[in-house]
Amino acid sequence: MDRDLFEFALRMGDNALILGQQVSAWCGHAPALEEDIALANTALDLIGQAKLWLDLAGEIEGAGRDADALAFLRDARAFRNALLVEQSNGDYGQTLMRQFLFDAWHFPTLKSLAASGEPRIAAIAVKAAKEAEYHFERSRDLVIGLGDGSEESHVRMQRALDLLYPFQGELTAPDSVDEALRARDVAPDLAAVKLETDRLTLETLAEATLRPPPAPVRKGGKTGLHSEGLGRILSDMQFLQRAYPGASW
Template identity: 70%
Template sequence: MVGVDAVAQSDDALFELALRMGDNTLILGQQISAWCGHAPILEEDIALANTALDLIGQTKLWLELAGEVEGKGRGADELAFLRDARGFKNALLVEQPNGDFGQTLMRQFLFDAWHSPMLTALKASADKRVADIAEKSAKEAAYHVERSADLVVRLGDGSDESHLRMQNALDVLWPFAGELTQADETDKALADRGLAPDLAEIEKQYTDRVGPVLREATLTPPDAAVRAGGKSGMHSEGLGYILADMQWLQRAYPGAQW
């Protein structure tokens, strides 16, 4: 167990962890909320909207923690709506376009397969605030990955058309998925201090979840290099469009409240 002094010295890393977790759920929640009223069937419309609500709820917890750790008076709203793209620390995967329904589901599954074991491991964090957020969020993430995995299998091993669309989605998104389990210096520092898990262990769990699902779905991951940078603030053009849509009201009317 890491002592209080070690945890106190890790504020920068802890701030980064809270931002990364919160930005991932914020951007993905914003993305899938766009399907509300547009999904192919009513059941999926409601399911995606509920998933988005879960993710935004988790975002509030993580960004509130980030603001508390930062100590500069910024709350969840300020961190969500008043940062530019370079200040966001989400993985590149979650900012990839919705595309068709198959691409949205594949992106969701690849994220969920990382998110669920990550939250489970964070329940053992040396920082009680992190552990408490993970405890509240892990059950939702466990349901998300079961649901998205089931749909990937049903569509991947479905008709010729659905199989083709799911394989195309995997080809597009697979290069971005590796960033989730690719450790940088911040990840290593967090693991050393007991604040977050060793991502090598999360990668094993991720592979154990993703591999069997893709095989059952008759889908083949492409041989492609990992594309990374989001965790360090280097993003694709797509994030700018997402933020323009998400932040316009606060930027047009600074400090506006309902």
């Protein structure tokens, strides 16, 4: 099995899956009807992408596992999502800030992956990049609107940024998998992605009158070391397949 490629597909798929699962929890609860539908659309985009990535991971693994098996029958330590996406929804501002920090990495990453030397990865990225571009535009506008909004919205967005900004760096911190795939022309140079992610992030935050906190990067998720939040997310997401194996409708 191509271990590096498998890991990479899991990382892309798990990021989309866990964020999609978290965002979907707002369905029916968002502060305005329009936001509710927009967030549900985002969640559906992400879960659709997760299915593509995880099906690819299963194909690379060659052990007969499909996206459903990987999503619903793995334990927390086998998940490869970054810590950012498993941070709790919090208030609406926190959910938007998490989305924005993710989108500012996701969009440039998918744009680069669309030119990947691995055609199966390029095919998924071409489709997903258009969705991610829209997600980014929307979360950026909302972060600016709320950061540079009322006194209360500003305070809440700054609080969300203080909490979540340290987690963004994990997405652009290369490890041996990233290096190996870059050398094979499968995945982009994360240093270049980081430049673009930082530019998009800092330009937006400046316009939103928000200040990123000076804090060390917090990481672990990419290698399976998760916070306790992931366990709660999985217990909810995986309950049905765990309690009623093979159930379908």
